[in-house]
């Protein structure tokens with residue numbers, strides 16, 4: 001009996017009793033219930049084996065927010081975004097975020113209309129849009145709108161609507177290939193060439209024809225953080241229309257850049273200031289500075305979003321148009337996005353992103369200064385850069401460097417570069433809010449230590465079979481090769 005007594009949950013310290021001795025099934029439901037504290041400990045402890053998200057330099061996704069944002073999110077975990085009628089204020093916050101983004105991305109002003117409305121709407125734009133779970137869902141929605149508009153134009157002209165295509169660089173994130181595959185659109189991927197690591201205007205326009213539903217330009221590329229030349233692509237499409245009559249819209253995948261360029265690169269014209277830009281997506285959970293998952297899709301004006309794609313739900317006794325793939329979706333992330341907009345404002349976002357950019361540039365320079373690396377980009381567009389090994393390094397591979405850094409907890413992905421330049425093997429580093437100069441110095445010190453050790457190897461140990469799953473790079477390593 002003493003045995004039973006010592007295992008009584010009321011007196012057992014944390015790691016006695018069921019928690020330490022009874023097997024818990026992991027692939028079928030347990031027969032019995034357990035105390036929530038015990039369930040918590042089991043799962044919490046298992047998750048310690050995950051890497052630390054703050055040391056994860058592979059992800060673009062936000063890994064630090066103010067405690068007040070976390071509190072607000074915890075208070076709104078139970079809100080379903082789709083229940084617009086029941087949670088009208090959450091719906092209102094979503095609408096305000098869309099309005100703010102419309103302005104941030106310079107959609108045409110609606111001030112004429114606003115003059116007759118309450119002051120809060122002054123400065124409103126013609127943009128319409130919605131929140132999503134991330135840029136992938138936003139890409140599906142924007143791609144669908146392009147497809148439907150193309151079909152409508154073709155039908156009106158008495159032309160067939162089969163075999164649509166979409167033009168983009170081979171560096172697109174995998175979500176665009178998914179879009180093409182799921183919705184039967186031919187992906188026309190422009191391969192990389194030489195030191196051109198993303199789409200450019202001539203190569204994009206070259207692939208457009210009367211079946212092109214749109215061109216996707218990326219601000220900035222998942223592979224190396226570089227901005228594609230959106231204004232040049234738009235101008236080349238304007239020229240195409242003048243020469244041939246082909247009117248091909250441009251969608252900007254600003255998953256990361258949509259929250260960087262407006263604050264740090266004001267002179268860069270990439271958004272709705274270009275009449276050719278029909279729609280833009282961005283990830284609230286990347287440089288929008290919100291925990292996963294929230295994204296945004298905006299269209300220049302309602303004409304760019306075919307009415308047949310919009311569903312209507314009741315809202316404050318009225319009508320609220322919605323456009324989404326899922327029905328239920330957490331509201332907390334949208335609330336958190338609104339929190340960040342209020343908390344940071346333009347100046348706050350600018351300072352956060354400038355801090356990340358400065359750190360990224362410092363890191364890229366620091367890696368180059370070791371003599372072991374050649375930066376392909378320098379972190380001066382997105383705070384993201386890729387480095388390959390210097391030509392004279394033959395004792396180790398980027399995969400060896402990545403594995404050695406992992407021993408200290410740093411997660412720095414290594415992978416073969418963009419299609420057609422897979423001869424380059426790179427390390428990519430994403431600097432985000434919360435990755436301070438202090439951490440960057442610690443990383444650099446660990447890199448130097450790792451290099452000193454690796455230089456003594458007779459030959460590289462790890463090859464591309466150790467490539468990481470890394471936000472788009474897996475497309476080359478997986479799906480595409482398997483095609």
Ligand SMILES: Cc1ncc(COP(=O)(O)O)c(C=O)c1O
Nearest residue numbers: 134135136173222253255283471
């Ligand atoms: C350019 C680009 N587009 C789309 C995506 C997909 O975004 P999400 O993870 O928000 O679905 C990413 C993710 O890294 C990206 O970098």
